[in-house]
Amino acid sequence: MDFDRAPRLVFWETTKACPLACVHCRATAQRDRAPDELTTEEGKAIIDDLAAAPRPTPVLILTGGDCLQRPDLGELTEYAKTLDVPVAISPSVSPSLSAATLSMLRANGVRNASLSLDGAIAETHEQIRQVPGHFADTIRAISLLQEHGFAVQINSAVMAQNVRELADIATLLVRNGVRTWEVFFLIAVGRGHAIAEIESHEYEDVCHFLVDAAQYGMTVRTVEAPFFRRVRDWRARRPDSSIDPAVEFRLGPLYRDLHARLREQMGEPTSRVLAPTVATRDGKGIVFVGHDGRVYPAGFLPLPLGSVRDKGVLEIYRDDPVLKAIRSAEFHGRCGHCEYADECGGSRARAYAATGDPLADDPACQHLRCATPRVEASSPR
Numbered sequence: 001m002d003f004d005r006a007p008r009l010v011f012w013e014t015t016k017a018c019p020l021a022c023v024h025c026r027a028t029a030q031r032d033r034a035p036d037e038l039t040t041e042e043g044k045a046i047i048d049d050l051a052a053a054p055r056p057t058p059v060l061i062l063t064g065g066d067c068l069q070r071p072d073l074g075e076l077t078e079y080a081k082t083l084d085v086p087v088a089i090s091p092s093v094s095p096s097l098s099a100a101t102l103s104m105l106r107a108n109g110v111r112n113a114s115l116s117l118d119g120a121i122a123e124t125h126e127q128i129r130q131v132p133g134h135f136a137d138t139i140r141a142i143s144l145l146q147e148h149g150f151a152v153q154i155n156s157a158v159m160a161q162n163v164r165e166l167a168d169i170a171t172l173l174v175r176n177g178v179r180t181w182e183v184f185f186l187i188a189v190g191r192g193h194a195i196a197e198i199e200s201h202e203y204e205d206v207c208h209f210l211v212d213a214a215q216y217g218m219t220v221r222t223v224e225a226p227f228f229r230r231v232r233d234w235r236a237r238r239p240d241s242s243i244d245p246a247v248e249f250r251l252g253p254l255y256r257d258l259h260a261r262l263r264e265q266m267g268e269p270t271s272r273v274l275a276p277t278v279a280t281r282d283g284k285g286i287v288f289v290g291h292d293g294r295v296y297p298a299g300f301l302p303l304p305l306g307s308v309r310d311k312g313v314l315e316i317y318r319d320d321p322v323l324k325a326i327r328s329a330e331f332h333g334r335c336g337h338c339e340y341a342d343e344c345g346g347s348r349a350r351a352y353a354a355t356g357d358p359l360a361d362d363p364a365c366q367h368l369r370c371a372t373p374r375v376e377a378s379s380p381r
C-alpha cells in the first residue's frame, strides 16, 4: 500500500463524553459532550473526504470518549454506508451499548467493533475502569456484539498494574471467540501520566510473549510498540520449536512466567503466528482527528497538524512535513540507523513524549543498545 497517498485508518474522536473515567484515559474523557465537538455536517465532510480517497478506501474508526454518546451516530453511519466508506466503532461498555443500537449499526454496515479489557480478573479491570461490575459487563458485551454479527477486537493497555495477567487475558479472549487482540503500550498523555509503565527491560519480554500468544488462532497487534514487528521477525528466523526464546534472546523472568502460564492454560500452539505485516505507525497509514477537528499523527501524539475545519484530513495527512518525514523514516538516534527503520520506525508518540521530538528514537526499544541478542539482524524481510 502507498501510505503517501492516503492512510489506511482514520480515527475520529467523535466526542469527549464518556460514562467511564478510566485511570489511563488518553482523551481525558468527561461526563458531557464538549461544546466544540465537530457537528454532524462536519463529520459528514470527513466521510466525503474518505470516499474520494484512493482505493482501498480508508477505514473510519469512531472513537471517543464513547462514540455511542453521539446522538447522530445513526445518521453518520448511514451516510458512510451510502458512500461505501467502511466504519468501525470503539465504544465504551455502558448501558448505551444496547441490542437496539447494535442492530441499527449493523443495518448501517458497521461490522467491526473494539472494546477494552485491561485485566483477567474483575479486581484489576475495575481498578482501571473505575466501575464496579464492569468486568462482567465487558464479557457480556463481547457476547452481545458477537450475537449481532460483529467481529470483535479487544484492546488491552499494558501497565505495571496488569502486565503479569497478560497470559490469562490472552486465554480469556481466545476462549471467548475474540478474533483480534490489540495491545496498547502506555504513553504518558491524558490521564496516562499518572500510571506506572512497565520497566524498560520488560518491553522485549512482553513482545516475545505476544508472539507466543499469536499462535492460538487470534491475531495480535500492538499500538505504540511497532518494534513488535522486529521481534516477530527475529522469532520467524528461529522457527525451530526446540529453541527456547528465553535463552536465545536473553529474555527476563517476566517472559518466562508469561510463557509458562500461557502453555499451562492453552497447551501447545494451535496456529501459525497471526500478527500483521503492514508497516504502519503514527502518521504512516494512521491519522487521528480530535473532537474539535484538530488533526494529529495519532491519538497518543498530541502534535496538532491543522484542522478539518480548514482543510480536508487527507490533504493534511498527505502534505504535512512532519508526517512526510515519518513516512520516509527520517528518524534520529537509534531508529535513524536501524535496519528496521521502515518496517518498525519506533513509537513516534513515545519519542515525542520523552523528548519533544517526533522523529527521535523510541526509548522503549532495546535494539541497538549495548546488549544484543544472538540472532543476526541483517536486513528485515
Ligand code: SF4
Pocket: 226, 227, 230, 334, 335, 336, 338, 339, 340, 341, 342, 344, 345, 346, 347, 361, 362, 365, 366, 367, 368
Ligand atoms: S531501534 Fe527504532 S526502528 Fe529499530 S527496532 Fe527499535 S524502535 Fe524499531
